[in-house]
Amino acid sequence: MNLVKQVSAASDVPLPLTPGQQVPYEYVVTNSGNTTLIDVNVTHDRVTGISCPGSTLASGQTMTCTGTYTVTDADGLAGSVTNTALAHGTTPGGTTVDSPPDSRTIGVATSLALSLTKSADDSRLYEVGDQVTYTYTVTNSGDGTLTGIPVVDDRATGITCQATTLAPGASTTCTGTYTVTEQDAGLGNVTNIAFARGQSGDTTVESPPDSARVDVVTNRPALRLEKSVDDSRPYRVGERITYTYTVANTGNTELSDVTVVDDRVTDVTCQATTLAPGASTTCTGTYTVTEADAAAGEITNVAVATADNGTVRSEPDRATVQVESKPCHGKDCKPCQGKDCHKPCADQRCDAY
Known part of the structure; x- marks a missing residue:
């Protein structure tokens, strides 16, 4: 027996092969002996289910069997696919006849991705x-x-x-x-x-x-100011009042040149003048009570926090304290002396002062 293995001439298989591609093979089997062969078949080390148009070949007769092989990833890694086929037959007397093996090697493109x-x-x-x-x-x-x-x-x-x-x-x-x-x-x-x-x-x-x-949120600078003072008692003329200011950066950008501006206090100082988002600082300042404050009976002042050369401003916050302004009556009065003198009693003061 003779065997010729080939890719089907009727197919248009692109080369090199690629994984997943199907290859139709043809196996041309010829009885090159002088006796009829029966039970003719083809085996292949890669292809199963090879079909032949018959199973008997007279002397000198040829038939074509077919089978299909699917290229694997392993073939892609190897870079080629090599397979081998054999034709088999049996003489009427029971003798097994095999063809010489036929092999084909076809290149397989490795797909890297x-x-x-x-x-x-x-x-x-x-x-x-x-x-x-x-x-x-x-x-x-x-x-x-x-x-x-x-x-x-x-x-x-x-x-x-x-x-x-x-x-x-x-x-x-x-x-x-x-x-x-x-x-x-x-x-x-x-x-x-x-x-x-x-x-x-x-x-x-x-x-x-x-x-x-x-x-991303665009730049959103913001300041918050909380102003506090001890307002639990009244203050006297000449007494110094200490104000505390808490300044917080409530925006999402860093602020510099942080200051507090108060309409009464002129010497406000802050522990920090640069604030990262979420940070805060404490500022303090003092104010000395005047006779005008005593005449008014109270002091209300307003402050704002600023930053970035005044371009960022907080909402204003205010604080109010009471100031003593008790009038003088009769024998309780005495001549006014010293810096604490004011004029609810003309030139005299109350002993209570």
Whole structure:
């Protein structure tokens, strides 16, 4: 018996082959002996279910059997597919006859590919200084093992991957972070692009890029002022009143040149004049009670906090204290002396003062 194995002449199989591709084979079997053969069949080390148009071949007769082989990922990794076939028959006397084996080797193209999916928590608004965490899913979508896999991002740094070698079909998860800047706040968002890279021998493979966007709150400077004073008692002329001011940065940007302006107090000083978002400082100032205050019976003053050369201002806050202004009567009066003198009794003062 003779056997010739070939790819079907009627098919248009593109070469080199690729994993998943079907290859139709033809097996041309010839009885080259001088006796009829029965139970004729073909076996193949890769193809099963080979069919023949008959099972008997007279001397000198030929028939063509067919079978189909599907190229595997392993063939892709090997770079070729080699398979061998044999024809078999039996003489009327029961003698088994085999053809010489016939082999064919066909090249298989290795398909190297990476894919990348990038994500971030885009359900919230980010502010300057916030850290965005990115997650990258890298998949080996080809048919060759890839090594030394990193993820490259145009914004995020410190990206780490759970695995850096991927077999065909395998995936890994990588993470990286990015800190939102003032410039991002000005743009209103952060959009960045990433891709994965891997090696197969001397061949470098890169995934298509993927991008993600998160929204950033624009600059929102704000100050809050709380003013306090001991208002549990009345004050006298010449007495110094101490005011305390708590200034908080309630915005999302750093503020500098923090000051407190009070319509009565001129010497307000603050422990800090630069405040990060969420930070606060304490300021203090004093005021000396005047005769006009005593005549009015109280002191109400108003303060505001400012920052960034006065471009940021808090809502005003006020405080009121009482001032003694007891009038003098009869024998309780005496000549006015010293700096504590005022004129509810003309030139005299009350002993109570």
